[in-house]
Amino acid sequence: MATTYAGAEHRGSGGVDLSPLLSEDEALILQTVKKAAAEKIAPRAAEIDELDTFPADLFDLFRELGLFGLPVPEEYGGVGARTILFCKVIEEIAAVSLSAANILTQQTFGIQFLLTAGNEEQKKRFLPGLASGELHGAGAITEPEAGSDQEPMRTTALVDGDQYVLNGNKCFITWANIADVMTVFAKTQPELGRRGISAILFERGTPGMRIGRLEKKMGLRGSPTAEVVFENCRVPRSNLLGAEGDGFKIAMKSLNHGRLAIAALAIGLAQGALDYAWSYAKNRVQFGHAVSEFQGLRFLVAERATEIEAARSLAYRAGMEYDVKGPALPKLAAMTKLFATDVAMRVTVDAVQLLGGYGYTREYPVERMMRDAKILQIVEGTNQIQKVVISNHL
Ligand SMILES: Cc1cc2nc3c(=O)[nH]c(=O)nc-3n(C[C@H](O)[C@H](O)[C@H](O)COP(=O)(O)OP(=O)(O)OC[C@H]3O[C@@H](n4cnc5c(N)ncnc54)[C@H](O)[C@@H]3O)c2cc1C
Missing domain, CATH: 1.10.540.10 (Acyl-CoA dehydrogenase/oxidase, N-terminal domain)
Structure with a gap:
């Protein structure tokens, strides 16, 4: 409809x-x-x-x-x-x-x-x-000094009897304030660097956790992103995911699926923006013609539409690799995330251009779409990090 x-x-x-x-x-x-x-x-x-x-x-x-x-x-x-x-x-x-x-x-x-x-x-x-949907989920990896690189992670989870005692700060954590269960990445053996990181299930209501600042963001608004502080939070050792020291591997493996999800967001956003802008262009008359009749815009839209279909094909190919647990998944997921999110950025910038001055106002959705697109090039590993991952697999 x-x-x-x-x-x-x-x-x-x-x-x-x-x-x-x-x-x-x-x-x-x-x-x-x-x-x-x-x-x-x-x-x-x-x-x-x-x-x-x-x-x-x-x-x-x-x-x-x-x-x-x-x-x-x-x-x-x-x-x-x-x-x-x-x-x-x-x-x-x-x-x-x-x-x-x-x-x-x-x-x-x-x-x-x-x-x-x-x-x-x-x-x-x-x-x-x-x-x-009875529970809300989240994952907390990022810290002020540990963004793309997890080695400097400072949050610790040290053993005390049959519990871990969590201490540290996380930042940019989506849904931290509403999550019922959040996988927290922390060092159980700080002396081992990245190999000392573990993944621990953290349940809402555990004493010692508090929410810090809620970020005011350019886009993706309505999705709360918060700082989290852990002060002597006690979590049962049975909440450890995998083995101690597996945290980095678990994060990387889980991100393969996350990257496909981000690519799907990007493809949908790009398609929505292009459909809207092209439909507008068909109705906007200048120089006695709908602006969609000008070849300059027709070629632009043809290129962007082709890129969206290419991103979609890549995403479905990577999705199949995920379903069969194929070995090319990390490379394909990174390629898909990189390509699709760059396409979404280009398409949404061009969608604003297609609407001219109207595209720059909040009366029309393409302005929001352009602001929203930017986050996709940053989360689940920045697009520079996707290139690191891809090249490591070549
Ligand atoms: C809205 C939002 C929601 C988020 N949600 C979550 C969440 O739920 N959970 C969570 O754990 N995190 C979350 N994050 C954090 C996000 O994953 C990080 O912001 C991201 O991984 C980048 O880390 P950073 O911001 O510290 O940038 P940095 O790592 O400081 O990077 C700065 C710049 O340097 C580049 N760079 C870094 N290393 C290299 C390299 N080796 N080669 C080339 N370039 C490099 C980066 O690409 C970037 O351009 C969220 C962030 C935002 C903004």
């Missing part, structure tokens, strides 16, 4: 016909998501950006639609969907609101650490709640 936004038509992520790629059941899920995106999410997009408060109603909507269970195997209360469907669902939502789609990718970010390294007891304890 088409949605009208300030005079131009918005078609969601439209584009390719996926029927040969999706089963009937998968197509049905996607259809439901498309409808919800047009009817319930698109009308909220500008408001979420303006108010910058967490859209709990959309979290509830995704819970009702059963979307949090998509990447979770059936034995833990999920759907066990193929990654292509997961990506496609994110694309559809991101085409109308990146902040809304990020709800789904953020919950999956929390889920991935458990899928990667949780033991049976931990998975049974937390995954059904995360899959149903």
Whole structure:
């Protein structure tokens, strides 16, 4: 269903016909998501950006639609969907609101650490709640001095009897203030540097944790990003994911899926921005013609549309590699994240240009889309770090 936004038509992520790629059941899920995106999410997009408060109603909507269970195997209360469907669902939502789609990718970010390294007891304890949306998930890796490089991480988790005692500061942690379960990365053996990092499940309400500053961001508004302080927080040793010292490996492995999710956000956002801008250009008359008739703009849009399809093909290829647990996943996930997010940045900048002065105002969604695109080049490893990863695999 088409949605009208300030005079131009918005078609969601439209584009390719996926029927040969999706089963009937998968197509049905996607259809439901498309409808919800047009009817319930698109009308909220500008408001979420303006108010910058967490859209709990959309979290509830995704819970009702059963979307949090998509990447979770059936034995833990999920759907066990193929990654292509997961990506496609994110694309559809991101085409109308990146902040809304990020709800789904953020919950999956929390889920991935458990899928990667949780033991049976931990998975049974937390995954059904995360899959149903009863619980909110998060992951805390970044610190003021440990961004792209985790070696200087200062947060420690030292053993005291059958507990870890957590001390340290994390920054830029998405949903830190609302997460029920957060995987915290901390050094259990500080003298070992990166090899001394462990991943520990941290539950809401544990004494000694407090939320610091909430960041005021350029885009991705409505997704709370906060500092976290741990002061002598006691966590049972049974909350350790994997073995002590596995933290870095767990983070890297989990990020493979996270990078695909970020790419899907980027592809959806880019498609949404291009569809909107092109639709506008078809209706904007200058020099006696719709501006979409000028070859300068037609070639621009042809190039950007081609890039979006290329990013989409790469994402589906990487998604297949994830599903079969193929060895090329780290390289493909990094390539996909790098390429798709750079495409989203280019497309959204050009979408503003296509609308001329109107594109620069908050009356039209492309201004928000351009601000939103920037974060995708930074999170889950900056795009420079993706190049480090890719070159290391060549
Ligand atoms: C909105 C938002 C949400 C976030 N959510 C989370 C979250 O939920 N959990 C979490 O743990 N973190 C989160 N982060 C943190 C994010 O992952 C980091 O910001 C990111 O990894 C980069 O780290 P940094 O900001 O310290 O940049 P730095 O590492 O200081 O990088 C600065 C610049 O140097 C470049 N650079 C660094 N190393 C190299 C290199 N080897 N080669 C070439 N260039 C290099 C970078 O690409 C960048 O351009 C979030 C950040 C934001 C802004």
